[in-house]
């Protein structure tokens with residue numbers, strides 16, 4: 001919440017999939033410069049890598065490494081796909097949204113052979129489909145699954161898919177961009193070899209880098225795989241290990257902010273504490289939207305408490321741009337939909353927001369619809 005700030009310094013509240021609202025104290029950490037060669041800074045980077053392993057409940061002793069990568073989350077995903085998929089290998093990508101789609105594009109761009117397992121955007125990937133695809137095609141070496149497909153908010157069952165991938169002797173990559181830190185993930189149970197997330201999602205840092213948590217044995221077996229110089233995770237890891245540094249200019253301010261974000265994460269009770277707050281945000285959101293008559297795109301059992309998609313009201317006065325503007329004028333930022341066939345908008349429950357912020361959003365939505373002369377509660381959606 002920004003309530004302790006003068007209105008001139010008050011930030012917009014972001015109900016988005018990212019970048020997300022961050023705390024004032026996290027932002028304040030960026031008011032310093034750091035020398036990327038300096039030992040104090042390198043110690044902070046080392047600590048961040050260690051802290052990320054401990055949030056994942058793995059460690060160097062249990063054979064895991066954490067490699068930070070400059071850039072947004074997509075840079076981490078592309079680095080993982082490009083580095084971990086062997087030369088001449090083939091990757092299986094279940095695709096039920098924009099981020100599965102992006103992985104397919106990454107494979108294509110890097111000339112990596114791929115098999116796309118296409119699903120509707122409201123369908124979860126299933127272990128059965130993956131088992132069959134792996135049985136049918138021995139050339140597949142690697143499987144990459146999005147955990148929370150932020151396009152809709154659907155949660156793919158990574159802990160059920162993992163054992164199938166492992167039983168078939170393939171390498172398992174999980175894009176946990178919008179879930180890591182807020183949805184418990186059991187690395188061992190899920191058999192995860194490689195997981196990607198970023199600073200500016202549920203750990204509530206600012207944008208600037210992604211991170212990849214992966215087995216050392218996978219890194220060691222991946223030497224020479226990378227189809228990109230900058231996104232080579234093996235080379236990046238070796239430089240961290242030998243010199244304690246990023247290979248190229250690090251996002252210093254973002255890393256300083258992240259140290260603070262991790263401290264606040266611990267103070268909130270880690271994954272458990274954060275998931276409790278996000279669940280409260282989500283419950284407040286769903287109750288408020290239901291009362292206004294909005295309908296969620298996904299059935300309740302498929303929704304995560306990360307981000308949710310709602311159908312546009314079917315009223316002639318509804319215009320998303322006008323609706324958005326009404327909310328933005330009150331410093332409340334929601335997100336357009338990313339669905340290919342249905343008109344939806346999205347509201348996120350993640351970032352430094354609290355149930356009181358969500359209540360303020362619901363109240364502002366009520367006012368916006370009233371100003372647009374749309375009667376409440378909304379009429380049921382006919383075109384589903």
Ligand SMILES: Cc1ncc(COP(=O)(O)O)c(C=O)c1O
Pocket residue numbers: 017018072073074075077099146147148149150151175176177178198
């Ligand atoms: C599941 C998932 N994967 C990948 C990305 C891409 O991350 P970025 O936009 O930071 O590149 C996102 C972004 O929201 C995401 O939610």
